[in-house]
Amino acid sequence: MLTSPAIKNSGFFGTSKNSFFGQAPAVESLAPPALPAASSSSDPPTDFSSQASTPEVSSQKNTGPERMVVFVLAGLLLIALALAGYEPAVVKTSAPSPVVVEVEETVELVTPIVAEPEVSEESESAAPVLNEEPPAPTTLHAALLAEDIPTLERLLASGSPLEIRDAQHRTPLMRAVQLGDAEAVERLLAQGADPDANDPFGDTALTWAVVQRRLDLVDLLLAQGADPDKGHLTPLMWAALQNELPMLERLLAAQPTINLRTREGWTVMHWAAEKGATEVMWRLLRSGAVVNAQNQAGRTALMLAARRGHLTTVRLLLERGALRDVEDFDGQTALDWAEASGRSEITELLLR
Structure with missing residues (x-):
């Protein structure tokens, strides 16, 4: 059988004999395909087997795992070479990124605004306002x-x-x-x-x-x-209500009308009895206060003192002629008021 002349397979990986991966694998059973005889020559076919260069067979055979490692390393090397020579389109673009430009412009606009106000001028103009005295009352x-x-x-x-x-x-x-x-x-x-x-x-x-x-x-x-x-309420009534004897004396010196009434018919004696102002009442009685005066509800000073439980005041009123049997407009006497209010001592005093 005729053998084909030696064909040099050149390319990215080099020749088949001395390729990127090393020596070519051994070929044992495959023979080079026969080439047809040249029609233009009259010479008889010649055996080119002696002249053809067959691939050299390595004396060492590559095993399966070793071949896999070689392929992986080769692939990684190709990826590294590809990345090293790769230039992104963004890098080649001469126009700046819109986002970056907007941020830079914003910073340039804000910075002068912050630096514009002068603290010294504002402080000088504000100082008189803060320290200014309030206007005089008009x-x-x-x-x-x-x-x-x-x-x-x-x-x-x-x-x-x-x-x-x-x-x-x-x-x-x-x-x-x-x-x-x-x-x-x-x-x-x-x-x-x-x-x-x-x-x-x-x-x-x-x-x-x-x-x-x-x-x-x-x-x-x-x-x-x-x-x-x-x-x-007359000033005299207020003095009695507050049990202020010195104030009462000062007012009595001005010769007030002692038995004046409020719209509700209360006299100064009613106010003194309500508060249990015994000394004030004694001074009023000496000045001509009416002991049995009734207000618009018909109640006397004795009834008010009995209801409030002012024992000393009740005794003074009884001594100065207060009537025990006077009834108010509800038919209640001083004794009724004392019993209803639970004033046992005053009840005993009124029953004597």
């Missing part, structure tokens, strides 16, 4: 609330109205008494403030002075002719 009430006597004197000298009312319909004099500002009260009275001006409840500056338990203010107001009988 009304008598505001000056009193601010305890600003110089401003009060300036307003009085400028002719500010003395009887102006605030939101509670109280005059500056009433407000000064409520605040307990004796200096302001004295200045307002000296300027001619009315001591008998009353609020919607009928209370006057003298009433507020008694409620505040301020004898000094009571003296100032009485010295300026304050009326001790004005008010829904």
Whole structure:
């Protein structure tokens, strides 16, 4: 059989004899294919077996595992070579990434805005505002609330109205008494403030002075002719209600009407009995207070003292002529009130 001349297989892997993978594997059973005879030559066919170069057979045979390792290493090497020579299209692009450009532009715009304000200028302009004193009061009430006597004197000298009312319909004099500002009260009275001006409840500056338990203010107001009988509850009633004997003495010196009544018919004796103010009651009785006066419900001072359990006050009233059998408009006597209230000692006293 004719053998084919030696064919050099050249390519990416080199020749078959000395290829990328090493020596070619041995070929034992396969013979090179026969080539047809050349038609253009008249010479008889020649045996080329002696001239043809057959592949050299390696004396060492590659085993299966070794061949697999060679293939894996070769594949990894090819991948490394391919990656080393690969150039992404993004890298070749000359235009910058839109996202990166937007961030850089934003930073450039924000940075000057933050750096623009000057702290020193703002501090200098704000400092006078923070340290600025509040404006001076423009009304008598505001000056009193601010305890600003110089401003009060300036307003009085400028002719500010003395009887102006605030939101509670109280005059500056009433407000000064409520605040307990004796200096302001004295200045307002000296300027001619009315001591008998009353609020919607009928209370006057003298009433507020008694409620505040301020004898000094009571003296100032009485010295300026304050009326001790004005008010829904008169100043005398307030003194009895608070069991203030010194205050009562000061008011009695102004010769008030002792037996005045409230709209509910209560007298100063009712208030003293309600609170058990025995000493105050004794002073009122000496000053001419009516012992058996009845209010609009028909109740006397004895009934109120018996209901409240004021034993000493009941004794004083009985000694000063209080009637035990007087009934109120519900038909109840002082004894009935004492029994209903569980006042056993007073009940025994009234039964004697």
